[in-house]
Amino acid sequence: MFNNITNEKIYQQVINQIQNMILEGKLKNGDKLMSERELSQKMGVSRTSIREALRVLETMGIIESRQGEGNFICNKIETSLMQPLSMMFTLNNGDYKDIIELRQMIELEAVKLAAIRGTDEELEELKMISQRLTKKDEIYNKGEIDKEIHYKITCMSKNFLIKSLYTISLNLLENFIINSRQKIVEFYHEEETLNLQHKKICEAIIDRDPESAYKYMKEHLDLIKFTMEKI
Amino acid sequence: MFNNITNEKIYQQVINQIQNMILEGKLKNGDKLMSERELSQKMGVSRTSIREALRVLETMGIIESRQGEGNFICNKIETSLMQPLSMMFTLNNGDYKDIIELRQMIELEAVKLAAIRGTDEELEELKMISQRLTKKDEIYNKGEIDKEIHYKITCMSKNFLIKSLYTISLNLLENFIINSRQKIVEFYHEEETLNLQHKKICEAIIDRDPESAYKYMKEHLDLIKFTMEKI
Numbered sequence: 311m312f313n314n315i316t317n318e319k320i321y322q323q324v325i326n327q328i329q330n331m332i333l334e335g336k337l338k339n340g341d342k343l344m345s346e347r348e349l350s351q352k353m354g355v356s357r358t359s360i361r362e363a364l365r366v367l368e369t370m371g372i373i374e375s376r377q378g379e380g381n382f383i384c385n386k387i388e389t390s391l392m393q394p395l396s397m398m399f400t401l402n403n404g405d406y407k408d409i410i411e412l413r414q415m416i417e418l419e420a421v422k423l424a425a426i427r428g429t430d431e432e433l434e435e436l437k438m439i440s441q442r443l444t445k446k447d448e449i450y451n452k453g454e455i456d457k458e459i460h461y462k463i464t465c466m467s468k469n470f471l472i473k474s475l476y477t478i479s480l481n482l483l484e485n486f487i488i489n490s491r492q493k494i495v496e497f498y499h500e501e502e503t504l505n506l507q508h509k510k511i512c513e514a515i516i517d518r519d520p521e522s523a524y525k526y527m528k529e530h531l532d533l534i535k536f537t538m539e540k541i
Numbered sequence: 542m543f544n545n546i547t548n549e550k551i552y553q554q555v556i557n558q559i560q561n562m563i564l565e566g567k568l569k570n571g572d573k574l575m576s577e578r579e580l581s582q583k584m585g586v587s588r589t590s591i592r593e594a595l596r597v598l599e600t601m602g603i604i605e606s607r608q609g610e611g612n613f614i615c616n617k618i619e620t621s622l623m624q625p626l627s628m629m630f631t632l633n634n635g636d637y638k639d640i641i642e643l644r645q646m647i648e649l650e651a652v653k654l655a656a657i658r659g660t661d662e663e664l665e666e667l668k669m670i671s672q673r674l675t676k677k678d679e680i681y682n683k684g685e686i687d688k689e690i691h692y693k694i695t696c697m698s699k700n701f702l703i704k705s706l707y708t709i710s711l712n713l714l715e716n717f718i719i720n721s722r723q724k725i726v727e728f729y730h731e732e733e734t735l736n737l738q739h740k741k742i743c744e745a746i747i748d749r750d751p752e753s754a755y756k757y758m759k760e761h762l763d764l765i766k767f768t769m770e771k772i
Contacts, residue, residue, distance in 0.1 A: 321596055332628050339632050365552055365593045366600045370625055387629045391622060394601055395705065397563050398618045401570050404701050412702040415650045419642075470635055471643040471713075474626065475706045482702075 320355050324363035327353070332372070332383065343373065343381040388477045396481040409486045410535050414528075416476055417460060421511065421527040422520040424466035432466050433516045440512040444505050452501065453488035459508055460487065463515065494537045507533065551586050555594035558584070563603070563614065574604065574612040619708045627712040640717045641766050645759075647707055648691060652742065652758040653751040655697035663697050664747045671743040675736050683732065684719035690739055691718065694746065725768045738764065 331337040343349070346364070350357045364381060367373045371390035373381045398404075428436070439462060442448050443455050460483075464476045476483070495501045507530040514522035562568040574580065577595070581588045595612060598604045602621035604612045629635075659667070670693060673679050674686050691714075695707040707714070726732045738761040745753035 322600065325600065329624055329628060333631055335631065362593055362596045366597045369553065369556065369597045370601075372625070372628065383632075385629060385632045387625045387632075391625060391709075393560055394603070394618045394622060395702075397560060397603065398616060398705060399701065400564055400566065401614075401616045401618075402701055408700045408702045411650075411654075411700050412706075415646060415703060419646045423642075469639045469642050470630065470633055471626075471639045471710065472646060474629060475643075475710070478622075478709070479702065479706070 320359040321362035341383045391478045392481045420464040420467040421523045425515045425520040425523040427468040428466040457487045551590040552593035572614045622709045623712045651695040651698040652754045656746045656751040656754040658699040659697040
């Protein structure tokens with residue numbers, strides 16, 4: 311099952327072996343890994359190297375360490391990838407225009423798929439979230455609800471990769487959505503336009519009308535682009 | 542500069558502190574980190590915890606350890622993120638249709654931007670890669686060149702996030718591009734159609750004609766979709 315390891319950068323090779331077993335389908339979601347001691351014997355490396363490798367895999371969201379039970383294969387990779395993309399963006403002095411284009415690319419596609427593939431239950435949930443946007447006594451920040459609507463729509467696309475890449479970008483998008491909403495509200499001295507845009511997008515999805523959903527999402531993202539470039 | 546650490550999951554907190562310093566712009570690309578000993582003293586944690594944290598950051602492509610010189614902030618995050626997305630896809634029993642949709646989403650946008658933003662030098666490079674596709678004495682696998690053309694076009698979009706997300710997906714896309722090319726060639730008993738499609742896409746980009754580039758890319762991706770669904 312495991313191969314013996316001889317070269318340097320031992321912990322990296324331990325990681326590679328476990329990753330490959332996942333990619334080959336030999337280790338599945340929920341599977342329990344051998345103990346550190348057993349892994350160390352099977353691979354012929356020190357327990358320190360095994361522990362280092364397990365730490366990396368845990369941080370990457372690939373294994374979950376349960377107190378007293380051992381290490382299990384899990385799938386929290388998405389969440390662990392959010393921080394890295396934000397860091398890459400910062401280290402490369404990323405431009406907010408890239409975020410606008412990314413949103414246009416992902417969300418204009420996702421909104422059409424959501425109108426086609428969303429389940430009745432999801433349409434109901436979307437309706438409830440969108441209603442919260444105009445509620446006077448809503449305790450949550452409107453930016454948070456705004457963000458929630460866009461995320462929900464992307465999940466409703468039912469495309470695992472589109473959803474994953476959006477999730478990975480969520481840290482970046484989150485700040486962007488909240489900032490741009492604030493700027494638009496300040497610029498127009500009202501938030502009715504924004505609320506109406508979200509209402510129209512959600513209604514089109516609920517009516518299972520992909521063309522209108524696309525059209526209203528485009529109007530919404532164009533307004534954001536216009537305002538961000540103007541200010 | 543660094544805060545003292547008291548709670549459990551020490552190595553994770555060390556990682557968080559370093560990540561936050563990057564996100565806040567206090568640590569930049571190429572900066573040298575303090576030595577393990579200094580970090581351990583400043584943060585009040587063991588050298589083992591520091592080493593574990595550094596191993597994780599190294600695997601994530603955030604720091605680079607140079608023999609005898611120390612640890613430096615680097616930006617190889619993209620490459621380190623490829624494997625995780627492939628694993629997520631496998632752990633979720635991903636569907637190849639998701640990959641087709643992802644390609645349509647990213648590449649139809651990227652090809653338009655490439656025609657507008659590609660530098661003259663890049664257009665020249667693209668021309669040279671595309672010519673290799675029809676060379677009789679080309680030693681590389683045609684699937685590899687095919688993949689290279691699509692990656693080059695995405696990089697020419699000049700959108701850092703679009704390029705990054707494509708890079709992160711490259712492991713998945715790579716296998717898909719090579720497999721689907723093989724299937725199309727087997728199905729039609731020729732590869733001229735595929736080569737002609739790439740030629741048209743590249744020529745439209747070189748002519749700086751985003752609409753034609755989009756149209757030919759769509760024809761190409763539609764052929765892939767059609768063939769993959771049929772076989």
